[in-house]
Amino acid sequence: MHKKRKIFLVFILVSLLAIFLVAINFSSFLEGIKFLYNGLTYSEISNNPINPNGKYGAIYDLVKIFSIERMEYIRKYLNSKNIDYKLIPNPGGEDNILVSNISNKDSYTLIVAHYDKYTEKEDYQGALDNAASVVVLLNLISDLGDKKLLPENVGFLFTGLEEKGILGSQYFVYWAKANNYKIKRAIVLDMIGRGNLMAMTPGVKNGLKFNIPFVAEILINFPPVINAKYWNIDNSIIDFKKYGIKTNNNVVTTSDASSFLLLGIPAAHLSSDNIWHILNVMHTNKDTIEKLDEKSLENAERILENYIQSL
Numbered sequence: 001m002h003k004k005r006k007i008f009l010v011f012i013l014v015s016l017l018a019i020f021l022v023a024i025n026f027s028s029f030l031e032g033i034k035f036l037y038n039g040l041t042y043s044e045i046s047n048n049p050i051n052p053n054g055k056y057g058a059i060y061d062l063v064k065i066f067s068i069e070r071m072e073y074i075r076k077y078l079n080s081k082n083i084d085y086k087l088i089p090n091p092g093g094e095d096n097i098l099v100s101n102i103s104n105k106d107s108y109t110l111i112v113a114h115y116d117k118y119t120e121k122e123d124y125q126g127a128l129d130n131a132a133s134v135v136v137l138l139n140l141i142s143d144l145g146d147k148k149l150l151p152e153n154v155g156f157l158f159t160g161l162e163e164k165g166i167l168g169s170q171y172f173v174y175w176a177k178a179n180n181y182k183i184k185r186a187i188v189l190d191m192i193g194r195g196n197l198m199a200m201t202p203g204v205k206n207g208l209k210f211n212i213p214f215v216a217e218i219l220i221n222f223p224p225v226i227n228a229k230y231w232n233i234d235n236s237i238i239d240f241k242k243y244g245i246k247t248n249n250n251v252v253t254t255s256d257a258s259s260f261l262l263l264g265i266p267a268a269h270l271s272s273d274n275i276w277h278i279l280n281v282m283h284t285n286k287d288t289i290e291k292l293d294e295k296s297l298e299n300a301e302r303i304l305e306n307y308i309q310s311l
Contacts, residue, residue, distance in 0.1 A: 042276040044286070046194070048295045056297050059135045063125035063289050067094050067116040067160065070131075074115060074138065074158050081142050083150075088175055094160025096172045099141055100181075101152050107184035108155045109311055111304060112169065112256050113137045114162030114190065118283045127289040128272070128281055132193035134158065136301050144305070153184075154308050159256055162190075169259035177263070185237050186267040187307075188257040191282065192300050193292040195274035197245045202261055202269050203230030203252040219252060231261050237268045243303045246273050272296070 052060050058077065062070055074097055078085050088096040094116050100108060113133035117126040125131070137156055144150045161168035176183055201209060205228040209219050219228060230252045233240075240247050253269055260267035272278060281287040 038274070039276050042274075042280070044277070044280065044291055046291050046293045048293045049290055050292050050294050050297070054294065055139055056132075056135045056294060058138060059127065059131050059289060059292075062115075062131040062134060063127050066120045070115045070117070070134070071095060071097065071158075071160060074134065077138055078141070081145055083141060083145050088172060090160055090168050090171050092161055092164070092167070094168060096160060096168055096175075097158040098155060098172075099157075100155030102179075102181055105182075106153050107182040108153055109184055109308075110155045110157050110186040110260075111137060111140075111308075112157045112159060112186055112188045114159045114168065114256055116160045116163050116168070118163045123285050125285075125288045127292055128193050128278070128287050129191050129283070130162070130189075131289075132292055132297060133189035133191070136189065136192065136297050136304070140301050140304055140308075143301075144308070149309065151308060151311065153311060157186075162256055166254065166256055166259050169256035170262075173259050173263050173265070183260065183265050186257060186260040186265060187238065187304075188255050188260075188267060188269045189271075189300070190253075190255045190269060191271045191278055193296050194272045194277040195293070195296060196272075197243075197270050197300055197303060198273035199233050199240055199245055199247045200251055200253040200255075200269045200271050201230055201233055201249055202257040202267065203254060204228055204258055204262075205252070206254050207252040209250050209252050229262075234266050234268060237266050238307060243307060245270065245303065248273075248275075251275065270300075 050056050050059055061073060065073065071094060078099065083099060086098045086102060088098055090096060114130050115134050117124060118129060137158070141156055157172065159168035159172060207219050207228065209230065219230060233247050233249060238245070253271065255269040257267035257269040277291070281291065
């Protein structure tokens with residue numbers, strides 16, 4: 001066969017293989033294109049900064065204080081609203097705070113947010129991670145309480161020690177088992193506040209998941225770990241499409257959701273779909289309040305309230 005014809009046939013075969021691989025992974029291909037486009041258009045600046053005198057104004061207090069002080073702040077806030085809660089001690093002092101009717105014998109849906117900070121340095125705010133989730137949850141509890149709509153089968157949990165290895169949520173899950181507090185599912189808010197809500201793939205280590213057609217799924221963890229466990233996104237927990245929540249099957253994240261999943265309790269991790277912002281500010285001094293978006297918080301609270309009222 002003529003050499004040029006051989007080269008041409010090889011080129012055609014490689015092209016067909018590339019087209020085939022893209023076709024059967026078309027959604028992943030599109031997500032990759034969107035991700036690159038969002039990176040080119042990303043800006044740290046928020047178009048809708050948090051109003052310090054608005055419904056989420058408490059976040060301006062939270063970013064100034066350390067983890068133990070945040071715990072006390074949440075308790076004082078709940079006391080001021082006459083909302084009952086249970087303080088569940090953790091080794092280390094960052095106790096869990098549970099807003100729930102624990103005498104109810106039915107299974108609970110838990111809405112969870114950790115309040116502790118990645119570091120206790122004065123120049124670190126921890127606005128996205130995770131003060132924004134805390135103020136959304138506080139405001140949601142307050143609004144439902146004012147409307148007399150706090151449901152019997154839903155609990156709200158503020159955890160400590162998340163940044164020390166999701167220890168607070170692990171302690172809570174064992175406390176729940178020992179005290180016959182039945183958990184049907186858990187929805188964990190972590191790093192919301194820019195863009196729309198997105199469900200991440202939960203795992204015991206952060207990483208990226210790739211699918212090689214007809215071969216295997218490959219998980220690359222940071223730092224590298226062999227056979228790190230992860231769970232596929234569970235659509236039975238919440239109808240993501242109905243509530244306009246995107247899903248990300250490629251980004252694997254460690255959050256309090258993993259503590260529930262490790263003991264067989266269905267759980268979802270809801271975060272921001274602005275991955276570039278997360279990568280830019282997470283666990284750095286750039287995680288500051290002026291970069292958050294108030295409409296993003298309003299949207300998250302609205303979705304959660306509609307979801308709770310549907311249970």
